[in-house]
Amino acid sequence: MSDEFDSGLRAWLAHRERVAAAVTSPDRVVARVESALAGGAARARRGGASVRWVAPGAAMLAVAALLVAVIAGSLGLRSSHSNPAPARPQLPGRPWIDGPVPTTPPPAGVALAWVRDPRDQDRAIAFDWTGRPAGSLRLPKDGAGFPPSFWTSPDGQRLVITAPDGTTLWVETAQGRRLATLPPAQGATSHMRNSYPTSFAGDDDTLCQERYDVGQPGWVAAPRTLVVLRSDGSVMHSFAEAPPGAPASLFWSLASCDAAANTAVLVAEHNDPPRTQTFTTTTSSSRSGSRGATGVIGISGSFSPGQQWVAMVRVVRLSDGVETDRHVYPEGTIRTVRGVHGGSWIVEQPLHGETAQVRDLRTGRAVPVALPGEAIPLDSTRLEVEVPGHDGHGHFSDDITVLDWRRSSVVLHTVIPAYNDGTILAPDGTALLVGYGTLFMACGGSVDDWVMVDQNGRTIPLTRGTCRHS
Amino acid sequence: MLTQEGSGAALELAGAEEADEFAAVARRETPRLLAVAHSVLDDAGAAEDAVQDTLLLAWRSWASLRDPARRQAWLVRICVRRCLRVRRTLVLRARREDGGEALLEGRLAVPAQLDGGPIDWAAAYRRLSPAQRAVVTLHYHHGYSLDECAEALGRRPGTARRHLARALDKLREEARR
Numbered sequence: 001m002s003d004e005f006d007s008g009l010r011a012w013l014a015h016r017e018r019v020a021a022a023v024t025s026p027d028r029v030v031a032r033v034e035s036a037l038a039g040g041a042a043r044a045r046r047g048g049a050s051v052r053w054v055a056p057g058a059a060m061l062a063v064a065a066l067l068v069a070v071i072a073g074s075l076g077l078r079s080s081h082s083n084p085a086p087a088r089p090q091l092p093g094r095p096w097i098d099g100p101v102p103t104t105p106p107p108a109g110v111a112l113a114w115v116r117d118p119r120d121q122d123r124a125i126a127f128d129w130t131g132r133p134a135g136s137l138r139l140p141k142d143g144a145g146f147p148p149s150f151w152t153s154p155d156g157q158r159l160v161i162t163a164p165d166g167t168t169l170w171v172e173t174a175q176g177r178r179l180a181t182l183p184p185a186q187g188a189t190s191h192m193r194n195s196y197p198t199s200f201a202g203d204d205d206t207l208c209q210e211r212y213d214v215g216q217p218g219w220v221a222a223p224r225t226l227v228v229l230r231s232d233g234s235v236m237h238s239f240a241e242a243p244p245g246a247p248a249s250l251f252w253s254l255a256s257c258d259a260a261a262n263t264a265v266l267v268a269e270h271n272d273p274p275r276t277q278t279f280t281t282t283t284s285s286s287r288s289g290s291r292g293a294t295g296v297i298g299i300s301g302s303f304s305p306g307q308q309w310v311a312m313v314r315v316v317r318l319s320d321g322v323e324t325d326r327h328v329y330p331e332g333t334i335r336t337v338r339g340v341h342g343g344s345w346i347v348e349q350p351l352h353g354e355t356a357q358v359r360d361l362r363t364g365r366a367v368p369v370a371l372p373g374e375a376i377p378l379d380s381t382r383l384e385v386e387v388p389g390h391d392g393h394g395h396f397s398d399d400i401t402v403l404d405w406r407r408s409s410v411v412l413h414t415v416i417p418a419y420n421d422g423t424i425l426a427p428d429g430t431a432l433l434v435g436y437g438t439l440f441m442a443c444g445g446s447v448d449d450w451v452m453v454d455q456n457g458r459t460i461p462l463t464r465g466t467c468r469h470s
Numbered sequence: 471m472l473t474q475e476g477s478g479a480a481l482e483l484a485g486a487e488e489a490d491e492f493a494a495v496a497r498r499e500t501p502r503l504l505a506v507a508h509s510v511l512d513d514a515g516a517a518e519d520a521v522q523d524t525l526l527l528a529w530r531s532w533a534s535l536r537d538p539a540r541r542q543a544w545l546v547r548i549c550v551r552r553c554l555r556v557r558r559t560l561v562l563r564a565r566r567e568d569g570g571e572a573l574l575e576g577r578l579a580v581p582a583q584l585d586g587g588p589i590d591w592a593a594a595y596r597r598l599s600p601a602q603r604a605v606v607t608l609h610y611h612h613g614y615s616l617d618e619c620a621e622a623l624g625r626r627p628g629t630a631r632r633h634l635a636r637a638l639d640k641l642r643e644e645a646r647r
Contacts, residue, residue: 008645020517024508024514025518026500026504030496030497032518033496033526
């Protein structure tokens with residue numbers, strides 16, 4: 001065996017061990033052993049026998065009960081006997097793929113996370129925040145062959161779905177009842193499949209939609225109008241995103257939108273020469289201005305032939321578009337600005353270096369934060385940082401950390417052995433759904449899956465995907 | 471049969487010590503067992519199930535294993551055998567499902583090679599049988615001798631050697647492509 005082969009094999013095996021460490025949880029296994037042994041002890045107790053007067057088998061069960069206490073004590077694990085009301089999500093011991101897939105709509109009043117079914121691109125699956133599937137919805141077939149897209153409200157009880165024409169949007173309840181049909185994108189043609197960027201405005205009833213002419217050349221940077229809608233489709237407010245007299249060299253877009261705070265954050269990027277569309281939009285992921293991304297896989301994007309940087313941020317009132325705050329940045333210093341619901345803070349990532357600033361828009365005060373990767377605001381105090389990795393041998397990974405920037409603490413951390421397709425944070429911030437895709441040369445496509453990560457870094461698989469060619 | 475109160479108390483004492491010892495060993499060895507199980511099964515859920523079963527089986531016979539130095543090898547042996555059994559069950563179950571076996575094989579390739587390097591280890595590794603994967607992992611990654619691999623698999627040393635030789639043949643074949 002050559003040295004190259006030998007070292008390659010050892011490196012591959014070492015990599016596989018890292019994969020195993022990332023996707024399995026020793027703590028969970030020990031906890032399940034604990035649970036199994038506790039069940040035996042409980043059965044012994046139900047039989048009313050005393051360990052001192054029964055057969056060795058039953059005595060062993062009592063020993064098992066001692067083991068439970070020892071393991072729970074030494075590992076600091078929560079025991080259902082000592083803590084019947086845990087504050088954190090209780091993850092199921094097994095992935096749901098072992099059980100039946102529910103085909104009925106999920107119940108109302110339950111916080112849900114929606115993902116695309118990795119085995120059926122035309123179906124969305126809802127999980128509750130214990131990681132169990134709560135139901136599913138059939139998505140409308142797309143005549144052009146693209147997978148339908150969807151966005152969800154923060155509580156997961158309402159969805160915005162692309163209609164089969166790829167440009168009209170439907171607003172539906174989680175139970176599949178249509179609430180509204182939103183107008184198709186201006187200038188859209190059947191082959192373009194462009195719908196207006198739309199997100200829920202922090203609550204579960206208000207939507208913010210950016211409308212612009214998608215039919216004109218350079219449409220990505222076309223002037224946009226921010227429209228505030230109710231989920232029944234009625235327009236509440238509407239105003240231009242760019243301020244009067246703004247130079248054409250600035251490209252304005254929505255960073256965050258919050259109905260309760262009556263606030264939108266608008267970002268202006270330097271756009272000279274103008275950016276252009278380069279490939280078709282098939283995504284519904286909406287990172288800025290929404291709670292993480294929804295579970296939709298696709299690609300989209302624009303290309304700017306020149307250097308990009310953020311020139312300005314405006315904070316405006318949703319009700320009338322009046323500017324309440326403005327920040328102007330020196331040329332070529334800030335790469336991205338992303339905002340959080342409520343418009344209370346933004347994260348400013350530099351064009352060069354890792355020291356970002358989290359700016360409290362109410363006080364104007366900025367806090368420097370070391371962010372080695374792309375930052376995505378999640379809620380009032382948390383932001384997600386992603387650091388993609390590649391070992392030089394074709395193996396991708398994604399290091400995902402959720403930070404509480406006000407407390408300078410790590411809330412969640414995980415490494416997925418593939419590229420990240422999107423994340424959804426639990427409403428209480430204690431669990432994260434992570435979607436990831438893995439390219440498989442064997443099938444000539446990719447496999448997409450979802451896992452749930454809790455605050456202890458424990459990861460459980462939620463789905464089992466099949467090879468997808470797209 | 472425990473019929474004396476005093477004997478019962480002694481057993482409880484001995485049980486507490488054993489439980490303490492078992493908890494410590496379980497905590498220490500579970501990551502390694504998961505790595506071995508995942509290398510054979512390549513499915514996180516199935517690997518965790520197999521290690522859980524391993525620990526429960528081990529606890530059942532814990533008192534009979536007097537030599538602490540052999541506990542690790544003993545646990546690995548239970549784990550590997552358990553994995554081979556689980557793997558057989560998964561294959562049978564997958565065959566009953568729509569496209570199940572192909573799906574199962576797909577799971578064995580996390581993550582796959584993307585950049586066209588000299589050897590597609592994911593594809594090569596996927597060609598190995600579960601027993602071959604176990605031998606390769608234990609021998610090349612965990613430093614087991616072939617005799618120890620044979621013991622872990624519950625096979626003769628000659629069988630373990632053949633598994634390793636065939637595994638390396640398949641891997642080399644992939645390397646020459």
